[in-house]
Amino acid sequence: MRVISRKTLRIFWKKHGDSEEQLKSWYRETEKATWKNHNELKKEYPSVSILENSRIVFNIKGNKYRLIVKINYQYQILWIRFIGTHAEYDKIDATTI
Numbered sequence: 457m458r459v460i461s462r463k464t465l466r467i468f469w470k471k472h473g474d475s476e477e478q479l480k481s482w483y484r485e486t487e488k489a490t491w492k493n494h495n496e497l498k499k500e501y502p503s504v505s506i507l508e509n510s511r512i513v514f515n516i517k518g519n520k521y522r523l524i525v526k527i528n529y530q531y532q533i534l535w536i537r538f539i540g541t542h543a544e545y546d547k548i549d550a551t552t553i
Contacts, residue, residue, distance in 0.1 A: 457486050457487060457488075457489045457490065457491065457527075457532050457533070457534050458487075458532060458533045458534065459483060459486055459487055459534050459536065460533065460534070460535050460536065461535075461536060462483060464536045464539060465479045465480075465483060465536065465539060468521075468539045468540075472521065472541075474517060474520075475516055475517050475520075475521050478516055478517050479516065479523075479539075482514065482516070482523070485500075486534060490532065491527070491529060492529055493529055494506050494512075497512065497527075501514065503515055507524075507550055507551050508551045509526070509551050509552065510526050510527055510528065511524055511525070511526055511537065511550055511551055511553075512524070512525050512526075512527055513545075513550060516539075519542060520541065520542060521539065521540065521541055521542070522538070522539070522540060522541075522542060522544075522545035523536070523538070523539045524536075524537045524538040524539075524545075524550050524553060525537060537553045538550070538553045
């Protein structure tokens with residue numbers, strides 16, 4: 457899976473240092489992944505939330521942070537749409553971000 461863009465994660469973990477190791481691990485695992493659909497993704501990450509518009513929500517650091525991505529399985533591309541605290545997540549529309 458091609459992840460666009462790691463820079464977003466790096467900026468976030470510089471501000472929230474406790475998220476760095478988990479985000480780096482998520483990034484490495486995701487780059488190696490070849491998920492073909494939501495079911496394959498759920499096998500590896502059972503706690504993800506599948507939303508409309510190809511949006512997926514990952515819980516980071518025990519649900520302290522939320523990571524929203526958009527995935528195109530056919531082209532194996534994943535776009536990072538949002539990373540933030542749970543409180544910040546509650547203020548956005550995850551299906552359109």
